[in-house]
Every structure is written in C-alpha cells, then in structure tokens.
Amino acid sequence: MKRKKKERQDLLKVTLEENPFMTDEDLADQFSVSIQTIRLDRLELAIPELRERIKGVAKKQLDDVKALSPEEVIGEIVDLQLDERAISILDVRTEHVFTRSGIARGHHLFAQANSLAVAIIDDEMALTQKATIRFTRQVQAGERVIAKANITGIEKGRTSVEVKSYVDQELVFSGEFVMFRTTERETRRRES
Amino acid sequence: MKRKKKERQDLLKVTLEENPFMTDEDLADQFSVSIQTIRLDRLELAIPELRERIKGVAKKQLDDVKALSPEEVIGEIVDLQLDERAISILDVRTEHVFTRSGIARGHHLFAQANSLAVAIIDDEMALTQKATIRFTRQVQAGERVIAKANITGIEKGRTSVEVKSYVDQELVFSGEFVMFRTTERETRRRES
DNA sequence: ACTACTCTTAGGACCTAGTCATATATTCAA
DNA sequence: TTGAATATATGACTAGGTCCTAAGAGTAGT
Numbered sequence: 001m002k003r004k005k006k007e008r009q010d011l012l013k014v015t016l017e018e019n020p021f022m023t024d025e026d027l028a029d030q031f032s033v034s035i036q037t038i039r040l041d042r043l044e045l046a047i048p049e050l051r052e053r054i055k056g057v058a059k060k061q062l063d064d065v066k067a068l069s070p071e072e073v074i075g076e077i078v079d080l081q082l083d084e085r086a087i088s089i090l091d092v093r094t095e096h097v098f099t100r101s102g103i104a105r106g107h108h109l110f111a112q113a114n115s116l117a118v119a120i121i122d123d124e125m126a127l128t129q130k131a132t133i134r135f136t137r138q139v140q141a142g143e144r145v146i147a148k149a150n151i152t153g154i155e156k157g158r159t160s161v162e163v164k165s166y167v168d169q170e171l172v173f174s175g176e177f178v179m180f181r182t183t184e185r186e187t188r189r190r191e192s
Numbered sequence: 193m194k195r196k197k198k199e200r201q202d203l204l205k206v207t208l209e210e211n212p213f214m215t216d217e218d219l220a221d222q223f224s225v226s227i228q229t230i231r232l233d234r235l236e237l238a239i240p241e242l243r244e245r246i247k248g249v250a251k252k253q254l255d256d257v258k259a260l261s262p263e264e265v266i267g268e269i270v271d272l273q274l275d276e277r278a279i280s281i282l283d284v285r286t287e288h289v290f291t292r293s294g295i296a297r298g299h300h301l302f303a304q305a306n307s308l309a310v311a312i313i314d315d316e317m318a319l320t321q322k323a324t325i326r327f328t329r330q331v332q333a334g335e336r337v338i339a340k341a342n343i344t345g346i347e348k349g350r351t352s353v354e355v356k357s358y359v360d361q362e363l364v365f366s367g368e369f370v371m372f373r374t375t376e377r378e379t380r381r382r383e384s
Numbered sequence: 385a386c387t388a389c390t391c392t393t394a395g396g397a398c399c400t401a402g403t404c405a406t407a408t409a410t411t412c413a414a
Numbered sequence: 415t416t417g418a419a420t421a422t423a424t425g426a427c428t429a430g431g432t433c434c435t436a437a438g439a440g441t442a443g444t
Contacts, residue, residue, distance in 0.1 A: 005420070020250070023401065034422050039402085049402055051243060051429090057250035058212070074299065098317070105310075106320035107266065107303035114299045125290070128298035132324045197391070215430065226393050231431085241431055243400090 008033070009041050020053040074111040075147060077119060083159075086120040086149045088112060097141045104139040109173045113163040116149045117177040121159060125182045129158070133175035143167045157181060200225070201233050212245040266303040267339060269311060275351075278312040278341045280304060289333045296331040301365045305355040308341045313351060315373040321350070325367035335359045349373060 008031050015030070016022065024042070028035045042049070048056070075090035090112045092104050110133060118126045139145060146166050153160040159181055165173035200223050207222070208214065216234070220227045234241070240248070267282035282304045284296050302325060310318045331337060338358050345352040351373055357365035 021247070025401085036422055036424095037420085040421080051401070054247055054250040055213070058246040101317055103317075103319065105306070106323075107299060107306045110302050110306070110323075111299035114297070114302070118297075125293050125295075127295065127330065128327050130324075130326050131298075131302075132322075134322050135320055138319065217430085228393055228395095229391085232392080243430075 005041075009045055012038070012041050013045060013047070016047060016053070020057055021050070023050055074108070074115045075145070077116070080119065082120065083151055083154070084120075085151070086116050088116045088119075088147050088149075090145045090147070092139055092141055092143050092145060094141050102140055104141070104143075104145075106135055109135065109139065109145065109165060110175070112145065112147050113149070113165060113173060113175050114177070116147050117161040117163055117175075117179055120149050120151065120161060121179055121181050126159075127180045128177055129180045130178040131175055133173065135173055137167070137170060137172040139167055139172050145172060147173075152176075197233075201237055204230070204233050205237060205239070208239060208245070212249055213242070215242055266300070266307045267337075269308070272311065274312065275343055275346070276312070277343070278308050280308045280311075280339050280341075282337045282339070284331055284333050284335050284337060286333050294332055296333070296335075296337075298327055301327065301331065301337065301357060302367070304337065304339050305341070305357060305365060305367050306369070308339050308355055309353040309367075309369040309371055312341050312343065312353060313371055313373050317374045318351075319372045320369055321372045322370040323367055325365065327365055329359070329362060329364040331359055331364050337364060339365075344368075 012027065012031070015027070022030075024035050024038045027038045031038070041047075047053070075088035077086060077088045079085070079087040090108070092108070096104050096108045098105060110131075113133070114128055114131070117128065144167065147163055148166070149161050149163045151159060152162045157180065159179045161177040161179055163173075163175045163177060164171060204219065204223070207219070214222075216227050216230045219230045223230070233239075239245070267280035269278060269280045271277070271279040282300070284300070288300045289296050302323075305325070306320055306323070309320065336359065339355055340358070341353050341355045343351060344354045349372065351371045353369040353371055355365075355367045355369060356363060
C-alpha cells in the first residue's frame, strides 16, 4: 500500500501547517499509528520537532513587529534616472498577502510605488502630497511586481510622477503622485 | 543589599520582554548568578519557562492570523461599526519616518487608512480598487495618528469609504477609497 | 557574639518532547 | 515464499525545565 504512507504524510504536513502545536503523540493518535511512525514521517518530510516549530513561529512574530519597512525603499531599485524614470522590483511573499485569500494587501503595492516616487525626485527631500491610485489586478504571493515610475511634470516645488506596476507585462497597479520637494531649507534642527 | 535583587529582577523582566528566547542558563551567565537564582526570580515574577514563553508568542501570532483583524491591520482598531464607521490609532515611531527628516513616510499613513477601509467592510473579503488620497500635513515620530473611516456609499460589490486621519484634531491625511467586496465563494477546498 | 532573617547556591528526583540507533514485526507485491 | 518497504518497539541520551530539601553567605538587631 504505497498510497497509505504518502497520504498520511501529506495530511501530516497540512495538519501541522494549520496547527503547529501538536506533539508527536497527538499526531500518532490522530492518524492511528505509532509515535515512531510519526517521527519517521517528520524526518522524511524534514519537519522539525514541536519546540523548533513553535520557536520558528515565534521568531517570525517578533520579526513582524518591525515588519512593513525597515528600509528606506520598499522594493529593490534596479534603474534610476533622477528626475526622469525609475524601476523597482518587489517579490510578493506570504507576509504581504491576506492569509485568507493569498492576495497582496494594497498598501504594499502602494508602498512600493510611493517609495519609488520618492526615490525618483532629485532633491534633498520629497513628500507625497496627493495620489490617485488604481489596483487593476490582484497580485498573489510568489509574483514579482515591477514598478516603473516616470516624471510627468515639474513645477517649482511640485513634481508629478506616474507609476505603473506590472506582473508579467500585465498592469496591476497605477498611480498618479503629486510630490512635494524641498531643498533642505525646511524647518529642521528641532532637537527636542 | 536589598536593592541588588530588585534591580536584577527588574532587569530580568525587560531582558526577557525584548528577547524571550533566553534560557535560564543564558540569564544566569548574564547576571552572574546561579541558575537557581534565576529560577527563583522567575518564580517570584511569575515569568514562565522558556518553552511556555515562546509558545505564548507563537500562539499570539497564530491568533492574529486567524483573527483577521488585529495584526492584519496597521494601527490599532479602537472602534468598529461594520459597514458604518471605524477608528484606528497609529503611534508613529522612528521606524515609520525618514531618517533624514523625521517625517512619516506616506505609505504608513496610507497603510493605516487602507487597513481601516478593509476592516470596515462587513464581508468575507475586501480589496482596494481605487483610492484618491491627500497628505495635508507632515507627521513626525512620536505623534499619534487617529484615522476615522466612514462608509459613504454601498452598491453591489462596491463600497466607498472615506478616511480622514488626524493628529490632535488636525487633519493630516484624507482619502476616498473604492473597495471591492466578495462573499467567500472563492475557489477553496483543494485537498491535494 | 549569637540569633534571625533574607538571599543565594547546590543537589537529586522527575517531567516532556523529543533525538538517534538498533532490532523486530507486519504487510505487500513479485 | 522471499525480500523490500513499512511500521513498531526498545533503550540510551538530551535540553530545559519542575519541585523539593538542604545548606551556606551576608546583614541586622539585640
């Protein structure tokens, strides 16, 4: 019965995915096999023991606290022509998506676009003043989003940037950003 | 030396808060006392052992994922009337701001507003389809942003949400979100 | 100086949820 | 029926604790 083992292991995998807190004993009970069999299964599937499992989950949790954006830019900038155009890449991973649907949360796509709009500005500082955005297609985990920004207009203190994001040539996001720029003569130096 | 013990225990507490992964042995080394002393300290402070600690952290993580609201949302929701209004609070900290200027990056304010717009929807799933946003005032680290969302219109499959964010009564952000909603008749149940 | 007290350290028995290695039993398919 | 795959059993060992008892160290009051 080759199928029996395979079946059990598949089930074991998903079972532990949605409830990592089960001991080998619990699992043995559930699948009506011996503890040793469960251990062998885990070994074959390279699933760590309970303690390591929950340690992993806990570590992730702690990382998530920092989450959203330690770096200055969301996504990796691969091309940058100041005051002209810029391109960045964002690999959508599980932490970017809704757990239920697997669809990327809007604010990550926005964050990528917004970061790019900031980066493209050739000035000391750039802030988003206004934006009109459109999410045209859902993005799943595992997909790579390429955002392309272009300057569409420069007036004194104000710059318009258009950002279009694609997954495989397909438009998933577009936005029109109005950026505010200053030349570092802002109200600064307020130590308190 | 009554202070010595108290001091150590206080330190122990904060140490474990920011790094729950330390064993008693690690802690004993750090404080140059015996393991037994650490155990006594934990006992007095009612701090559980390593395994229970990380189990707690991990459980929280998993709950958050399941709960859909708390951690899926940027900012803490303090009021929620489904399909009516919602309020969330975001404390802007150093990781949210540009290191140069100390001004909050737009996408965090957007993320808070977007999250709130998602949370307010009384349906299985909600996605942002379109948004027009405006950053009306810069937000510094240390400030508390209160976002208020109101439903402004519901049609079948589409809901308009208005979000206004304030720091001390002062408007810092406003946005008009068009949300897409579905009722969980998604492709699910694929055992393989 | 002696006692009283808190604090600290030490030791042993036990626990859980494993590890690894070895041996035996069961099952199935050729 | 025999051999390979699969399953189970057993024993020795581990980390990171628990709980309990006992004893030493430091300090204060009388």
